[in-house]
Amino acid sequence: MNDFESIVAELTETLASTGAASVLRDSEALIKYQRDMGALEDPHLPLAVVLAESVSDVQNTLRWASKHRISVVPRGAGTGVSGAAHAIECCMVLSLELMNRIIEVRPDDEIAVVEPGVVNADLNAAVAQYGLMYAPDPASYQQSTIGGNVSTNAGGLRCAKYGVTRDSVLGLTVVMADGTIIETGKQTFKGVAGYDLTSLVIGSEGTLGIVVSATVRLRYLSKNQRAIAAIFPDIETAAQGVLEIGRARIQPAILELLDDGVMAVIDSIHGTQLQGTGGALLLALTDGFGALLEEQAIRDQLSKLGATLFEPDDPQAMKLLEMRRVSRGDEQDDVYRVGEDVAVPRSKLVDYVHELRLIAERHKVWVRTVAHAGDGNLHPTFWIDPAEGEAGLTRLERALDDSIRSALAIGGTITGEHGVGQYKLRWLGWEQSEQVRELQYKIKEVFDPQGILNPGKAI
């Protein structure tokens, strides 16, 4: 560690001479930057935290890290829930949160160029005046950063209609492991020159490079937004509602499914009185020129299934959507309570929500489920009473394993939007073949030959 003192002094000096970045070493900072919001199984404190303020800060940090072969864990807001931003042994945390300038908004081009630390909600606030929005809106949109969203390929609520982060990113500026800079992609809506390095970096969880700016495509922010809220007797029928909306070929902007457990959580946070009204709540938003007609068509489908619908102009429906939009129920996972994130083919939604209940019963654990149902992306949260200790943990593990296995068995994926991080590495081999994993390691090696960028994550 003495060695490390002089090495860190070298970094501090370089950064001081060229930029404004701070290097934090106090234990409060080390603890704060130790983890994201995913379950923490193998805690490590970082050796230090760099708060970068400019591209050259990032370059200098990476050059230094390359020279001394020190691992770097990039970090946005730390709202990830897969441990992708957890500190690992002998690492630096490189926080991009202070690089939060919106560099350019070009309303006629319908694009914006932003630094990675810009908070998703701030970008949306800045472009709304032009009738535009940055569509991907993870429920963490009031905290999470565009850099983090890009690096996890974040989804969100409006993705049902507008797609995930990848569908809104045109180009990136990336600092490579050795401190060099590349530009990927383009500033136009379309472009096919060379390989799609942009998509490769998107979702790579900080293992291929540091995103220091993103050119994003903006979409039209509709003034016609119609919210629909429907209570169902049980979650299976609510899931059937999702299917019927699809069968009627109606594309809502948002389509969220909440079971009675999540309804209870919303009650406890917001003082609503959902619990006891039914077994599940389906929330939809239609927008654009067709909003009213789509609203009516959705209402028709759900009525046929026996749902109890809020009145068409009841402001409570929009309020419920907002409550869902700003929360996933739990903020930080711990080992006793784990939020899952599988996606399944749409036709399998009904079976799968049913299966989740059976799994919980079988292993005597609790489960509640919220879903970006329009995309077939489910977030069951499984938990046990921490007082149970090891015995409970074993049952929890089995339930989690079963939920993943069942999703894969029906053509699903182990992660719809949260990423693999650290936590889901255990299941990656269930989804990907050895050849694919081998290929990914080799690609990682091309970008980061020394393996200093967020090692042990994502792949």
Added chain:
Amino acid sequence: MNDFESIVAELTETLASTGAASVLRDSEALIKYQRDMGALEDPHLPLAVVLAESVSDVQNTLRWASKHRISVVPRGAGTGVSGAAHAIECCMVLSLELMNRIIEVRPDDEIAVVEPGVVNADLNAAVAQYGLMYAPDPASYQQSTIGGNVSTNAGGLRCAKYGVTRDSVLGLTVVMADGTIIETGKQTFKGVAGYDLTSLVIGSEGTLGIVVSATVRLRYLSKNQRAIAAIFPDIETAAQGVLEIGRARIQPAILELLDDGVMAVIDSIHGTQLQGTGGALLLALTDGFGALLEEQAIRDQLSKLGATLFEPDDPQAMKLLEMRRVSRGDEQDDVYRVGEDVAVPRSKLVDYVHELRLIAERHKVWVRTVAHAGDGNLHPTFWIDPAEGEAGLTRLERALDDSIRSALAIGGTITGEHGVGQYKLRWLGWEQSEQVRELQYKIKEVFDPQGILNPGKAI
């Protein structure tokens, strides 16, 4: 070449013992499979053509090619216009056109699984009965294959609203250079397990692997389709119309711009009488629940600019759209007539269409332009009289260079959708840095260490 005789005999035997693939060697076949529809500057006949009928045919061909280090040029329908499917020295052409089964359509999941040789239009015909469509529709959709569309990341008309090929592909099965098979991506709408190998293969023009099946996402085929046709005095004002539709935040499904030269071509093919009615034609399609309202809003914007609009229910508007949908004017490029394919930021459309005319004047060449204008993607075709010979060719080259340079100068790209192929390699270094190109070579090496897959193309 004697050597080659015994090597080919080995391939023919293997293929005969395990599958139904034919190996063609007759000169008619070699000539037919020598080229795609791009300009041909450096003609080579392939040594032989394999018509694969199964995945194992593809694997056997690749194993054999790896063993003998023979280059393989994959091929769909050969409608590419950048020479990406042109034969190169001492190569095999591997045609996927006979692998044309639609393996599965899953209407409730809104996905289809297809072999690479399925023609785009055939897939659309098969899913229409379910109220679904495969959205990306290059103007070649009646000939081009899904495998070719995937490998070029093809765009098309409906991309204005529904995105390009990448936005509709969920997963791929790929045969690697050594004959092994990998599955990339997922069968769900969302999924972020590992790196995005699917996007990496999409648009890679057969240089990373052979696509032997694709899982595609289908979109809702709207019964409400409204066509709008507007004649403008000049192309600059028509381009302004595109901008105003965007400023009004209206998202048509299709938005195509045709100048007077292209209007004349349509007249000559279809017997219409567009020429003389104005300097440019703007064609739009609205669809979905908002189609009527969007139609009205677009008409309002274009009227304000002084356009002459076809009446709202005039069937001619839809017919004009169909004429555009099935053609790019010219089928096959030659060295005297080259179709370009730049994309520019939307706000620059007006300036750029004006600039194209100036460039043509300056170099005394002809130009006519058609554009997927909603995406800022333009196809100017430059040509000279072949009788002019070398002197004309030099001027043509300069005009082409200038058109590319001007597009790049305003933040555009050298290729919006046609790909780099062989023809556009000359300009790739104008757009991409040395580092990016180096990175792409290294990625290529990971997938194809011997460099046998379509060498000299794309990157």
